[in-house]
Amino acid sequence: MKTFxxxxxxxxxxxxxLRGWVAAGREGLCRMLRAVxxxxxxxxxxxxxxxxxxxCDQTQPVPGGLISLVGAxxxxxxxxxxxxxxxxxxxxxxxxxxxxxxxxxxxARPGAERIYVGKAVGACDWPQExxxxxxxxxxxxxxxxxxxxSGDPGIFGRATEELAAARRHGIPTEIVPGVTAASAAGxxxxxxxxxxxxxxxxxxxxxxCRPGDxxxxxxxxxxxxxxxxxxxxxxxxxxxxxxxxxxxxxxxxSVEIVSHASGADQRIVTCCLGTLARTVRRQxxxxxxxxxxxxxxxxxxxxxxxxxxxxx
Ligand code: SAH
Numbered sequence: 001m002k003t004f005x006x007x008x009x010x011x012x013x014x015x016x017x018l019r020g021w022v023a024a025g026r027e028g029l030c031r032m033l034r035a036v037x038x039x040x041x042x043x044x045x046x047x048x049x050x051x052x053x054x055x056c057d058q059t060q061p062v063p064g065g066l067i068s069l070v071g072a073x074x075x076x077x078x079x080x081x082x083x084x085x086x087x088x089x090x091x092x093x094x095x096x097x098x099x100x101x102x103x104x105x106x107x108a109r110p111g112a113e114r115i116y117v118g119k120a121v122g123a124c125d126w127p128q129e130x131x132x133x134x135x136x137x138x139x140x141x142x143x144x145x146x147x148x149x150s151g152d153p154g155i156f157g158r159a160t161e162e163l164a165a166a167r168r169h170g171i172p173t174e175i176v177p178g179v180t181a182a183s184a185a186g187x188x189x190x191x192x193x194x195x196x197x198x199x200x201x202x203x204x205x206x207x208x209c210r211p212g213d214x215x216x217x218x219x220x221x222x223x224x225x226x227x228x229x230x231x232x233x234x235x236x237x238x239x240x241x242x243x244x245x246x247x248x249x250x251x252x253x254s255v256e257i258v259s260h261a262s263g264a265d266q267r268i269v270t271c272c273l274g275t276l277a278r279t280v281r282r283q284x285x286x287x288x289x290x291x292x293x294x295x296x297x298x299x300x301x302x303x304x305x306x307x308x309x310x311x312x
Contacts, residue, residue, distance in 0.1 A: 065139030071178015099150035207233025219247020
Protein backbone atom coordinates (compact mmCIF):
# COMPACT_ATOMS: atom_id res chain seq x y z
CA MET A 1 0.00 0.00 0.00
CA LYS A 2 1.25 3.51 -0.85
CA THR A 3 1.39 6.12 1.88
CA PHE A 4 1.60 9.82 1.19
CA UNK A 5 3.78 11.95 3.45
CA UNK A 6 1.18 14.73 3.70
CA UNK A 7 1.89 17.31 6.33
CA UNK A 8 -0.69 17.46 9.15
CA UNK A 9 -0.85 21.20 8.29
CA UNK A 10 -2.38 20.38 4.89
CA UNK A 11 0.19 20.39 2.11
CA UNK A 12 2.69 22.18 4.33
CA UNK A 13 0.62 25.38 4.45
CA UNK A 14 0.79 27.45 7.62
CA UNK A 15 -2.43 28.46 9.43
CA UNK A 16 -2.37 32.01 7.99
CA UNK A 17 -2.17 30.65 4.44
CA LEU A 18 -5.03 28.23 5.16
CA ARG A 19 -7.18 31.07 6.53
CA GLY A 20 -6.32 33.12 3.40
CA TRP A 21 -7.46 30.28 1.15
CA VAL A 22 -10.76 29.90 2.97
CA ALA A 23 -11.36 33.66 2.96
CA ALA A 24 -10.72 33.82 -0.79
CA GLY A 25 -13.80 31.64 -1.44
CA ARG A 26 -13.90 29.57 -4.62
CA GLU A 27 -10.55 30.84 -5.91
CA GLY A 28 -8.96 30.07 -2.54
CA LEU A 29 -10.36 26.54 -2.59
CA CYS A 30 -8.83 26.03 -6.05
CA ARG A 31 -5.50 27.17 -4.67
CA MET A 32 -5.88 24.80 -1.72
CA LEU A 33 -6.68 21.91 -4.05
CA ARG A 34 -3.66 22.69 -6.18
CA ALA A 35 -1.43 22.68 -3.11
CA VAL A 36 -2.86 19.33 -1.98
CA UNK A 37 -2.28 17.84 -5.44
CA UNK A 38 1.27 19.13 -5.41
CA UNK A 39 1.90 17.65 -1.97
CA UNK A 40 0.59 14.30 -3.23
CA UNK A 41 2.77 14.61 -6.29
CA UNK A 42 5.76 15.37 -4.04
CA UNK A 43 4.93 12.27 -1.99
CA UNK A 44 4.84 10.00 -5.01
CA UNK A 45 7.96 11.46 -6.50
CA UNK A 46 9.73 13.10 -3.60
CA UNK A 47 13.06 13.74 -5.31
CA UNK A 48 11.36 15.88 -7.97
CA UNK A 49 9.68 19.05 -6.74
CA UNK A 50 6.37 19.89 -8.39
CA UNK A 51 6.75 21.22 -11.91
CA UNK A 52 5.04 24.20 -13.50
CA UNK A 53 1.32 23.82 -13.90
CA UNK A 54 0.85 26.90 -16.07
CA UNK A 55 2.91 28.91 -18.50
CA CYS A 56 2.88 32.49 -19.68
CA ASP A 57 2.01 31.06 -23.11
CA GLN A 58 -1.56 30.51 -21.92
CA THR A 59 -3.81 32.94 -23.72
CA GLN A 60 -6.76 32.54 -21.35
CA PRO A 61 -6.72 34.46 -18.04
CA VAL A 62 -4.85 32.85 -15.12
CA PRO A 63 -7.37 33.36 -12.28
CA GLY A 64 -5.07 32.17 -9.49
CA GLY A 65 -2.08 34.20 -10.74
CA LEU A 66 1.18 32.91 -12.16
CA ILE A 67 4.81 33.59 -11.41
CA SER A 68 7.24 33.18 -14.31
CA LEU A 69 10.95 33.37 -13.48
CA VAL A 70 12.25 34.63 -16.77
CA GLY A 71 15.86 34.79 -17.95
CA ALA A 72 16.65 38.16 -19.51
CA UNK A 73 19.97 36.97 -20.93
CA UNK A 74 23.31 38.72 -20.43
CA UNK A 75 22.33 42.17 -21.69
CA UNK A 76 21.83 42.45 -25.45
CA UNK A 77 18.08 42.43 -26.09
CA UNK A 78 18.44 40.15 -29.11
CA UNK A 79 19.78 37.42 -26.84
CA UNK A 80 16.35 37.18 -25.23
CA UNK A 81 14.56 33.92 -26.05
CA UNK A 82 11.25 33.96 -27.93
CA UNK A 83 9.56 32.47 -24.88
CA UNK A 84 10.93 35.23 -22.64
CA UNK A 85 9.65 37.77 -25.13
CA UNK A 86 6.16 36.22 -25.05
CA UNK A 87 6.16 36.34 -21.25
CA UNK A 88 7.14 40.01 -21.30
CA UNK A 89 4.34 40.72 -23.74
CA UNK A 90 1.73 38.97 -21.59
CA UNK A 91 2.86 40.16 -18.17
CA UNK A 92 0.70 42.31 -15.92
CA UNK A 93 3.65 43.19 -13.72
CA UNK A 94 7.41 42.77 -14.13
CA UNK A 95 9.80 42.77 -11.20
CA UNK A 96 13.28 43.24 -12.59
CA UNK A 97 16.88 43.08 -11.38
CA UNK A 98 19.77 45.51 -11.42
CA UNK A 99 21.55 43.81 -14.32
CA UNK A 100 18.53 43.69 -16.63
CA UNK A 101 19.17 45.97 -19.59
CA UNK A 102 16.56 48.71 -20.27
CA UNK A 103 16.53 47.52 -23.90
CA UNK A 104 15.10 44.21 -22.72
CA UNK A 105 12.39 45.93 -20.66
CA UNK A 106 11.42 47.95 -23.71
CA UNK A 107 9.93 44.73 -25.13
CA ALA A 108 7.37 44.47 -22.34
CA ARG A 109 3.66 45.01 -22.97
CA PRO A 110 3.18 48.79 -22.83
CA GLY A 111 0.55 48.50 -20.05
CA ALA A 112 2.67 46.23 -17.87
CA GLU A 113 3.73 47.61 -14.52
CA ARG A 114 7.55 47.60 -14.08
CA ILE A 115 9.01 47.43 -10.61
CA TYR A 116 12.74 47.59 -9.88
CA VAL A 117 13.78 45.17 -7.14
CA GLY A 118 17.53 45.27 -7.74
CA LYS A 119 20.07 44.65 -5.04
CA ALA A 120 23.40 46.44 -5.14
CA VAL A 121 26.08 44.11 -3.78
CA GLY A 122 26.05 44.39 0.01
CA ALA A 123 22.99 46.67 0.10
CA CYS A 124 19.71 45.53 1.56
CA ASP A 125 17.02 47.87 0.21
CA TRP A 126 15.42 44.87 -1.51
CA PRO A 127 16.23 41.90 0.73
CA GLN A 128 15.21 38.54 -0.72
CA GLU A 129 12.28 38.06 1.68
CA UNK A 130 10.79 41.36 0.57
CA UNK A 131 11.07 40.35 -3.08
CA UNK A 132 9.45 36.97 -2.27
CA UNK A 133 6.60 38.79 -0.53
CA UNK A 134 5.88 41.31 -3.30
CA UNK A 135 5.84 38.77 -6.14
CA UNK A 136 3.55 36.47 -4.13
CA UNK A 137 1.22 39.37 -3.25
CA UNK A 138 0.93 40.38 -6.92
CA UNK A 139 0.21 36.81 -8.04
CA UNK A 140 -2.42 36.40 -5.30
CA UNK A 141 -4.25 39.31 -6.93
CA UNK A 142 -4.54 37.07 -10.01
CA UNK A 143 -1.76 38.82 -11.94
CA UNK A 144 0.67 37.30 -14.41
CA UNK A 145 3.92 38.10 -12.68
CA UNK A 146 7.22 38.07 -14.52
CA UNK A 147 10.25 37.96 -12.31
CA UNK A 148 12.91 39.06 -14.76
CA UNK A 149 16.44 38.05 -13.87
CA SER A 150 19.69 38.59 -15.69
CA GLY A 151 21.12 35.62 -17.59
CA ASP A 152 19.49 32.33 -16.63
CA PRO A 153 17.22 32.47 -13.56
CA GLY A 154 18.52 29.11 -12.35
CA ILE A 155 22.17 30.17 -12.21
CA PHE A 156 23.09 32.27 -9.17
CA GLY A 157 19.65 33.84 -9.41
CA ARG A 158 18.03 33.10 -6.00
CA ALA A 159 15.29 31.25 -7.88
CA THR A 160 14.88 28.64 -5.16
CA GLU A 161 13.61 31.12 -2.57
CA GLU A 162 11.09 32.63 -4.96
CA LEU A 163 9.81 29.24 -6.18
CA ALA A 164 9.41 28.08 -2.59
CA ALA A 165 7.49 31.22 -1.61
CA ALA A 166 5.15 30.77 -4.59
CA ARG A 167 4.59 27.09 -3.90
CA ARG A 168 3.82 27.77 -0.25
CA HIS A 169 0.85 29.79 -1.50
CA GLY A 170 -0.19 27.30 -4.18
CA ILE A 171 0.74 29.72 -6.97
CA PRO A 172 1.72 28.09 -10.27
CA THR A 173 5.29 28.80 -11.32
CA GLU A 174 7.47 28.30 -14.34
CA ILE A 175 11.12 28.88 -15.23
CA VAL A 176 11.99 30.37 -18.61
CA PRO A 177 15.71 29.74 -19.17
CA GLY A 178 18.00 32.43 -20.51
CA VAL A 179 21.49 32.81 -21.97
CA THR A 180 23.81 32.79 -19.01
CA ALA A 181 26.71 35.23 -18.67
CA ALA A 182 29.34 32.49 -19.12
CA SER A 183 27.90 31.63 -22.55
CA ALA A 184 27.97 35.28 -23.54
CA ALA A 185 31.56 35.53 -22.28
CA GLY A 186 32.58 32.53 -24.43
CA UNK A 187 30.93 34.15 -27.45
CA UNK A 188 32.71 37.44 -26.76
CA UNK A 189 36.02 35.60 -26.65
CA UNK A 190 35.23 33.89 -29.94
CA UNK A 191 36.28 30.72 -28.26
CA UNK A 192 34.50 27.61 -27.03
CA UNK A 193 34.27 27.09 -23.28
CA UNK A 194 35.05 23.39 -23.73
CA UNK A 195 37.72 22.22 -26.17
CA UNK A 196 37.83 18.61 -27.25
CA UNK A 197 40.79 16.78 -25.83
CA UNK A 198 41.82 19.82 -23.73
CA UNK A 199 38.94 20.78 -21.46
CA UNK A 200 36.09 18.29 -21.20
CA UNK A 201 34.55 19.80 -18.07
CA UNK A 202 32.99 23.21 -17.53
CA UNK A 203 32.44 24.43 -13.98
CA UNK A 204 30.25 27.44 -13.25
CA UNK A 205 31.07 28.74 -9.80
CA UNK A 206 30.64 31.83 -7.69
CA UNK A 207 33.48 34.00 -6.47
CA UNK A 208 31.38 35.46 -3.64
CA CYS A 209 29.49 33.59 -0.96
CA ARG A 210 27.00 34.43 1.75
CA PRO A 211 28.65 36.40 4.55
CA GLY A 212 29.95 33.94 7.11
CA ASP A 213 30.22 31.00 4.67
CA UNK A 214 33.61 29.52 3.83
CA UNK A 215 35.08 30.62 0.50
CA UNK A 216 34.56 28.01 -2.22
CA UNK A 217 37.50 25.72 -2.87
CA UNK A 218 38.15 26.83 -6.44
CA UNK A 219 41.35 24.76 -6.51
CA UNK A 220 39.36 21.54 -6.05
CA UNK A 221 37.16 22.53 -9.01
CA UNK A 222 39.94 23.38 -11.43
CA UNK A 223 41.39 19.92 -12.04
CA UNK A 224 43.32 19.38 -15.31
CA UNK A 225 40.85 19.27 -18.19
CA UNK A 226 38.59 21.99 -16.76
CA UNK A 227 37.36 25.43 -17.70
CA UNK A 228 36.25 27.38 -14.64
CA UNK A 229 33.83 30.26 -15.25
CA UNK A 230 33.59 32.43 -12.16
CA UNK A 231 30.61 34.69 -11.54
CA UNK A 232 30.87 37.56 -9.03
CA UNK A 233 34.62 37.02 -8.83
CA UNK A 234 36.16 40.43 -9.53
CA UNK A 235 36.20 41.63 -5.92
CA UNK A 236 37.68 38.27 -4.85
CA UNK A 237 40.44 38.15 -7.45
CA UNK A 238 43.27 38.04 -4.88
CA UNK A 239 41.64 35.20 -2.91
CA UNK A 240 40.89 33.23 -6.07
CA UNK A 241 44.45 33.61 -7.31
CA UNK A 242 45.94 32.55 -3.96
CA UNK A 243 43.58 29.59 -3.58
CA UNK A 244 44.27 28.26 -7.08
CA UNK A 245 48.04 28.67 -6.82
CA UNK A 246 48.03 26.93 -3.43
CA UNK A 247 46.09 24.05 -5.02
CA UNK A 248 48.85 23.58 -7.59
CA UNK A 249 47.27 25.28 -10.60
CA UNK A 250 50.19 26.59 -12.70
CA UNK A 251 50.70 30.35 -12.47
CA UNK A 252 50.79 30.35 -16.31
CA UNK A 253 47.20 29.09 -16.52
CA SER A 254 45.16 31.20 -18.94
CA VAL A 255 42.71 33.78 -17.56
CA GLU A 256 40.20 35.72 -19.67
CA ILE A 257 37.96 38.30 -18.03
CA VAL A 258 34.90 39.49 -19.91
CA SER A 259 32.97 42.39 -18.46
CA HIS A 260 29.57 43.55 -19.73
CA ALA A 261 29.52 40.55 -22.09
CA SER A 262 27.23 41.15 -25.09
CA GLY A 263 26.66 44.78 -24.08
CA ALA A 264 27.85 48.04 -25.60
CA ASP A 265 30.55 48.31 -22.90
CA GLN A 266 31.89 44.80 -23.42
CA ARG A 267 35.55 44.55 -22.52
CA ILE A 268 38.04 41.67 -22.52
CA VAL A 269 41.20 41.52 -20.46
CA THR A 270 43.52 38.53 -20.47
CA CYS A 271 46.40 37.55 -18.21
CA CYS A 272 47.98 34.55 -16.52
CA LEU A 273 46.74 33.23 -13.21
CA GLY A 274 49.82 34.54 -11.39
CA THR A 275 48.91 38.12 -12.29
CA LEU A 276 45.10 37.90 -11.90
CA ALA A 277 44.69 40.20 -8.90
CA ARG A 278 47.20 42.72 -10.20
CA THR A 279 45.57 42.77 -13.63
CA VAL A 280 42.07 43.31 -12.20
CA ARG A 281 43.40 46.19 -10.10
CA ARG A 282 45.58 47.85 -12.73
CA GLN A 283 43.11 47.49 -15.58
CA UNK A 284 40.21 48.63 -13.39
CA UNK A 285 38.11 45.61 -14.39
CA UNK A 286 34.49 46.38 -13.63
CA UNK A 287 31.46 44.31 -12.74
CA UNK A 288 29.55 42.56 -14.11
CA UNK A 289 32.34 40.28 -15.24
CA UNK A 290 33.03 36.61 -15.80
CA UNK A 291 36.49 35.26 -15.09
CA UNK A 292 37.29 32.28 -17.31
CA UNK A 293 40.25 30.20 -16.15
CA UNK A 294 41.38 27.25 -18.25
CA UNK A 295 43.45 24.32 -17.12
CA UNK A 296 43.79 22.03 -20.12
CA UNK A 297 44.83 18.42 -19.76
CA UNK A 298 48.26 19.19 -21.18
CA UNK A 299 48.69 22.13 -18.72
CA UNK A 300 49.69 24.52 -21.52
CA UNK A 301 50.68 27.95 -20.30
CA UNK A 302 48.62 30.98 -21.23
CA UNK A 303 51.39 32.42 -23.40
CA UNK A 304 51.47 29.15 -25.35
CA UNK A 305 47.72 29.39 -26.00
CA UNK A 306 47.69 32.98 -27.18
CA UNK A 307 49.79 36.09 -26.64
CA UNK A 308 48.76 38.43 -23.85
CA UNK A 309 46.25 40.84 -25.23
CA UNK A 310 43.76 43.38 -24.13
CA UNK A 311 40.75 44.27 -26.22
CA UNK A 312 38.50 47.28 -25.75
N1 SAH B 1 21.74 34.60 -13.48
C1 SAH B 1 22.88 35.28 -14.04
C2 SAH B 1 23.98 35.45 -13.01
C3 SAH B 1 23.59 36.39 -11.88
S1 SAH B 1 24.89 36.61 -10.71
C4 SAH B 1 23.37 34.54 -15.28
O1 SAH B 1 22.94 33.40 -15.53
O2 SAH B 1 24.17 35.10 -16.02
C5 SAH B 1 25.56 38.15 -11.26
C6 SAH B 1 26.90 37.92 -11.91
O3 SAH B 1 26.75 37.40 -13.22
C7 SAH B 1 27.72 39.17 -12.09
O4 SAH B 1 28.39 39.57 -10.92
C8 SAH B 1 28.70 38.71 -13.15
O5 SAH B 1 29.70 37.89 -12.60
C9 SAH B 1 27.81 37.85 -14.03
N2 SAH B 1 27.24 38.60 -15.16
C10 SAH B 1 25.96 38.92 -15.37
N3 SAH B 1 25.83 39.56 -16.54
C11 SAH B 1 27.05 39.64 -17.08
C12 SAH B 1 27.57 40.18 -18.29
N4 SAH B 1 26.78 40.77 -19.19
N5 SAH B 1 28.90 40.08 -18.51
C13 SAH B 1 29.70 39.47 -17.65
N6 SAH B 1 29.27 38.96 -16.48
C14 SAH B 1 27.96 39.02 -16.21
